[in-house]
Amino acid sequence: MDPIRNPYAPGAGTPPPELAGRSDELNTGTVALQRIAARKPTQSLVLVGLRGVGKTVLLNKLNNSADELGFKSIFIEAHEGKTLPELMVPGLRSILYSLSTIEDAKDKARRGFRVLRSFLGGLNVKIGEIDIGLSVDPESGVADSGSIEADLPELISIVAEAAQAAGKPVSIFVDELQYLSPEEFSALIMSIHRINQKSLPLLLIGAGLPQIHGLAGNSKSYAERLFRFPEIGALDEKDAVDAIANPAKDEGVSFRRDAIERILYYTQRYPYFLQQWAYESWNASESEVIDSDTVERATILAVEELDRSFFKVRFDRCRPSEKKYMRALAELGEGTHRSGDIAEALGVRVTSAAPTRNALIRKGMIYSPAHGDTAFTVPLFDQYMRRVMPDFGN
Helix, strand or coil, rough: HHHCCCCCCCCCCCCCCEEEEEEEHHHHHHHHHHHHHCCCCCCEEEEEECCCCHHHHHHHHHHHHHHHHCEEEEEEEECCCCCHHHHHHHHHHHHHHHCCCCCCHHHHHHHHHHHHHHHHCCCCCCCCCHHHHCCCCCCCCCCCCCCHHHHHHHHHHHHHHHHHHCCCEEEEEECCHHHHCCCHHHHHHHHHHHHHHCCCCCEEEEEEEECHHHHHHHHCCCCHHHCHHHHHHCHHHHHHHHHEEEEHHCCCCCEEEHHHHHHHHHHCCCCHHHHHHHHHHHCCCCCCEEEEHHHHHHCCCCCCHHHCCCCHHCCCCCHHHHHHHHHHHHHHHCCCEEHHHHHHHHCCHHHHHHHHHHHHHHHCCCCCCCCCEEEECCCCHHHHHHHCCCCCCC
């Protein structure tokens, strides 16, 4: 069929044509934003789930909702290449500039710039033109201790005070939270704690892989009282069917029931893969009724595309020893496995394999659902590992 009419949208963070099965999460986030906008207390949110479940799409939708509600917002994606201050300062600086144009907030915003300068100096953060552009003196004794756990709460609090004076709520969106260091994550938690204590109009909405639960618990014992942690997983069958069938129906195209069942089987109902399989099935079909034979042909194309993009980009970030560990995990089959069984498959002691396992957790490739257990953070990655490294154990 005509690829230009293809309604499906495979790709990381790309909004699908039908955002099926996520109304509860969107409603939870929207209500939280509305409560902050109405100056009502609420818990911040951290969306938790594996790769490919649509966490980034939800963050972007909620960011749009924040804009519609008049929030001053920043959106950052944590990664291994930059520290949290380097990621946050440009956005906080922009918020302060916008607040400084509002008469009632001018004094608070000016103080915010001075504290931002103190924050940069205390942590010795250099961000190119950002650092040069703050042509103000630092505010001595505020956010200048050099400890992010002490300084970030003071900075965030002062930005929120300026926002309160301006009558403008603030939202901070942070994707890939698992890449933050324990100190950085603790600083965020303490910042939200300070905001709640002062009843200031600021909300944090983040997203991360399942290991974020352990990071939150290790950081501060009160994290679960400050945040809600909605679990984002594979779609249920009805929502998965809607995600496939409805966009096609809008274009006058239909999937046979057996074709849909094959897609559900291959994708395990994960949103990212549903889009990839439906997209390839559309392009492979020679008629406006897509059947199971077409899905089988499309499966070859979908797997090839995932292997050279979605899977490969993650595989290539890993060292040979880490690839070997993941191959041993894949050898045990899909799902969760004991770290001792993985070490046994590698022919090494658990203690010898532990550094490699920890490195893979830090890279977001695997996580520990329970003590001593290990699983991939990327659905279907066990299949990819068996394809890309077929000769394990030889």
